[in-house]
Amino acid sequence: MIVLGVESSCDETSVAVVENCEKIRSNVILSQLVHSDFGGVVPELASREHLKAITTVYREALDKAGVVPEQIDLFTATYGPGLVGALLVGLNFSKGLAFGYDKPFVAVNHLEGHLTANMLIHQDALPQKHLTLIISGGHTSLVLVNGFSDYILLGQTRDDAVGEAYDKVAKLLGLGYPGGHVVDRLAKDGDRHFHKFPRGMIKEDNFDFSYSGLKTAVALYVKDVGEDKVQANLADICASFQEAALEVLVERAVRAASEYQVEAVTLSGGVASNSRLKELMQEELSKIGVKFLFPPPELCTDNAAMIAATGYLRYKSDGPSNLTVNAVPYLALV
Ligand code: KG4
Ligand code: ZN
Numbered sequence: 001m002i003v004l005g006v007e008s009s010c011d012e013t014s015v016a017v018v019e020n021c022e023k024i025r026s027n028v029i030l031s032q033l034v035h036s037d038f039g040g041v042v043p044e045l046a047s048r049e050h051l052k053a054i055t056t057v058y059r060e061a062l063d064k065a066g067v068v069p070e071q072i073d074l075f076t077a078t079y080g081p082g083l084v085g086a087l088l089v090g091l092n093f094s095k096g097l098a099f100g101y102d103k104p105f106v107a108v109n110h111l112e113g114h115l116t117a118n119m120l121i122h123q124d125a126l127p128q129k130h131l132t133l134i135i136s137g138g139h140t141s142l143v144l145v146n147g148f149s150d151y152i153l154l155g156q157t158r159d160d161a162v163g164e165a166y167d168k169v170a171k172l173l174g175l176g177y178p179g180g181h182v183v184d185r186l187a188k189d190g191d192r193h194f195h196k197f198p199r200g201m202i203k204e205d206n207f208d209f210s211y212s213g214l215k216t217a218v219a220l221y222v223k224d225v226g227e228d229k230v231q232a233n234l235a236d237i238c239a240s241f242q243e244a245a246l247e248v249l250v251e252r253a254v255r256a257a258s259e260y261q262v263e264a265v266t267l268s269g270g271v272a273s274n275s276r277l278k279e280l281m282q283e284e285l286s287k288i289g290v291k292f293l294f295p296p297p298e299l300c301t302d303n304a305a306m307i308a309a310t311g312y313l314r315y316k317s318d319g320p321s322n323l324t325v326n327a328v329p330y331l332a333l334v
Contacts, residue, residue, distance in 0.1 A: 002071055003075075006094040007304040007306075008054070008091075009081065009087050010046065011032040011086075011302075012032070015028055015060075015304050016305040017062065017065035018312070020309075020312050025064070026064035027059050028064065029273045029302070029304075030057050032050075044081045046083055056237075060106075063280060067209070070101065073104075074104050074106060076108050076310070076311025078110045079109070080110065080331030081138070088203060091327055095325075105320055106314050106321050108307045108310045110307075111332075111333040113306040113309075114136065114269045115145060115268045116148070117300070117309070118294075118299055119148065119309070120295075121295050121299055126266065127291075129144075129262055130265065135163065136163045137164055137180075138164070140156060141210045141333065142154045142156070142334065149313075152190065153333060157210060157211060158208055159212040159272065163269070169241050172222050180271060184274050184276065186235045188275070191236070193243075194233065195236070195237065196240070197243075200248055207255075207256055209249070209252070211305070215239070246280055246330070250284050254285060257288065258288060265285055266293070266295075268294075268300065272294050272300040280292060281294075
């Protein structure tokens with residue numbers, strides 16, 4: 001099947017054309033720049049930017065894939081979780097196309113999209129049963145995957161998401177928004193032991209996470225040492241913060257991999273692009289003989305290829321969605 005995916009849950013407008021859950025023919029991603037001045041996503045602006053961009057992004061995705069709309073067999077879009085106004089733009093766009101071209105439509109859960117990115121890209125290498133960390137600006141969850149649509153949530157954040165902590169720390173350090181990738185880059189030249197920041201809930205015998213304490217600790221540290229020392233030791237502070245943020249993710253993933261006897265662990269979501277996290281996971285998982293897989297950066301960030309692939313698998317298992325389906329801002333994976 002030739003599947004069209006549409007993603008607009010936050011600040012990326014994306015349209016993709018994918019064959020089944022196998023081949024990406026195009027995956028156009030437009031990241032909105034308007035939010036950087038505000039230090040975070042402004043929901044109303046996000047909706048307006050999606051509206052302005054969606055037709056152009058759609059046309060580009062079709063052009064790059066070399067298809068005309070009549071060749072699309074299945075239309076899909078994210079229906080949640082996300083910003084309701086933003087979700088409505090992509091959802092209604094895709095539903096409208098499905099109605100107009102008289103083809104089936106499938107509504108996709110954004111979180112399922114993130115984890116399915118690994119099934120799309122690692123078709124042969126990924127065992128059905130595996131663990132995934134969904135780590136993004138809005139989510140931090142550890143999920144046991146027993147196959148498509150069969151998930152057990154082992155743990156999640158009790159407060160902030162890990163990507164949110166990265167973004168808030170980047171803002172505190174004057175690195176702009178979103179700042180996760182900047183912290184990652186600066187940390188490469190920093191001393192990870194420069195300052196010991198707290199590892200949220202590290203001693204607790206569960207699979208949950210907490211990032212608000214770490215964020216506050218960095219804020220207090222910055223206030224305490226003053227602007228000059230912060231600027232003089234920017235890379236060291238980034239490296240020390242990053243080590244605290246990532247150590248908990250790795251500890252939870254490695255312990256769960258042993259406890260649930262999985263053969264592979266994957267990463268999904270924007271933070272899955274983090275270079276130090278990949279290094280640490282590879283190091284620790286190889287010690288216990290567990291395979292480590294992650295998507296390329298364009299499939300980690302919000303993108304429509306993962307939505308199209310998930311929509312295809314959902315269509316195969318459950319058939320089409322009803323065109324009355326609405327946007328659901330708070331939607332869990334399970
Ligand atoms: O999945 P995503 O594109 O959007 C959400 O669904 O939230 O994730 C965006 C998040 C942002 O918080 C961004 O700062 C973070 O992913 N991020 C990173 C890196 N690249 C993006 N965090 C740490 N290291 C990176 N290299
Ligand atoms: Zn996302």
